[in-house]
Amino acid sequence: MRAPATARPAYRDLATVSDPTELARQLGAIFQLTDDGTPIVTDGETLSHAFRAAARLRPDEYAELTAAWLRAGRQRLAATCLANLVRLPGGPFLMGTSSGTTPVYCGEEPEHEVTLDAFAIGRVQVTNSVFRLFRPEHAPGAEPDLPVADVTWYDAQMFCRWAGVRLPTEAEWEFASRGGQPDPYGDVGMENLGAYAWCSENSQGDLHPVGTRKANAYGLHDLFGNVWEWCADSYAADFYRRSPARNPRNAEDTAERVCRGGSLHAFTDMCRCAFRHHEPVDYWAYDIGFRIAADLGSDERPESTHHTEES
Incomplete structure (x- = not known):
């Protein structure tokens, strides 16, 4: 028998945040990195919904919020994953x-x-x-x-x-x-x-x-x-x-x-x-x-x- 999965914390719901400034502020907190480039928020559902919410912003705002997060992963994992x-x-x-x-x-x-x-x-x-x-x-x-x-x-x-x-x-x-x-x-x-x-x-x-x-x-x-x-x-x-x-x-x-x-x-x-x-x-x-x-x-x-x- 497989053990049932236990509950995880609810993801952060950003769908109801209508103000672009407030949305950008909350997204900025989600896409933060530690000094060594590790994501601070790693819950997949929270991140998935954050990317969907970020797509509602202007392209330049989207890039500003996500570029460092995406770049850090490629830098840390490119060699491991490609190999x-x-x-x-x-x-x-x-x-x-x-x-x-x-x-x-x-x-x-x-x-x-x-x-x-x-x-x-x-x-x-x-x-x-x-x-x-x-x-x-x-x-x-x-x-x-x-x-x-x-x-x-x-x-x-x-x-x-x-x-x-x-x-x-x-x-x-x-x-x-x-x-x-x-x-x-x-x-x-x-x-x-x-x-x-x-x-x-x-x-x-x-x-x-x-x-x-x-x-x-x-x-x-x-x-x-x-x-x-x-x-x-x-x-x-x-x-x-x-x-x-x-x-x-x-x-x-x-x-x-x-x-x-x-x-x-x-x-x-x-x-x-x-x-x-x-x-x-x-x-x-x-x-x-x-x-x-x-x-x-x-x-x-x-x-x-x-x-x-x-x-």
């Missing part, structure tokens, strides 16, 4: 599950062809040590090389925004997990899952340091097991029936986001490439974390991601 990224070629692949082939959960059907642009994705899940560059007080006492957990989708999204990267779309995540193979378990294969994943059969109920299981054909570790991974997409059970064929991402503002990959408690069937899990956007638990992704520039190198207020 962790693996370039993938993209291209067409079959996403989802065909009816009747396996049990189908959480809107895995219909199987459909998707084409992705080339992108980059994290070699491993984001660790406690890396996340603590953003939130130093996170999980005190937890081993630094364990995957970060107990983070909401907002937390993951705002870490990525600060670092100049992004969350993978669920199409990118599934492409990465397949390792170029159409098998339900990608190039890993169901019979070899334990060699590639910390899941119910071998985790003994504990998280394990990232990168200690075998990598798939793309050189990526822990795509199955250890922690569920937040994706950029909102969850809708019928999305595959109406999603675009190229670079799909469900950007609807719904209450839940997609998680992929299974966790330390996941049964084998939950570690399939096409298995879709979902949780409320403000949910956090000890078996949910994330990995980063990035767009590729014209030189085929990862580049800083431009975020909109819906991403």
Whole structure:
């Protein structure tokens, strides 16, 4: 059984602040940094709503309020994040599950062809040590090389925004997990899952340091097991029936986001490439974390991601 997430403090509601001067004052307090460039406010939901509120200001005011905050993250995390990224070629692949082939959960059907642009994705899940560059007080006492957990989708999204990267779309995540193979378990294969994943059969109920299981054909570790991974997409059970064929991402503002990959408690069937899990956007638990992704520039190198207020 998964432990339920406990309540977190309510985010600061700025939607009702109509005076631009007062709004700028409150936003200035939210986007403050310590002397070493660490954010003072790290609650993801507060930051997400702050960026949305800041978009109501003039462009020059928006830039003045957010530029130092964004620059600090790129300076502190650029080397760490870029070193962790693996370039993938993209291209067409079959996403989802065909009816009747396996049990189908959480809107895995219909199987459909998707084409992705080339992108980059994290070699491993984001660790406690890396996340603590953003939130130093996170999980005190937890081993630094364990995957970060107990983070909401907002937390993951705002870490990525600060670092100049992004969350993978669920199409990118599934492409990465397949390792170029159409098998339900990608190039890993169901019979070899334990060699590639910390899941119910071998985790003994504990998280394990990232990168200690075998990598798939793309050189990526822990795509199955250890922690569920937040994706950029909102969850809708019928999305595959109406999603675009190229670079799909469900950007609807719904209450839940997609998680992929299974966790330390996941049964084998939950570690399939096409298995879709979902949780409320403000949910956090000890078996949910994330990995980063990035767009590729014209030189085929990862580049800083431009975020909109819906991403």
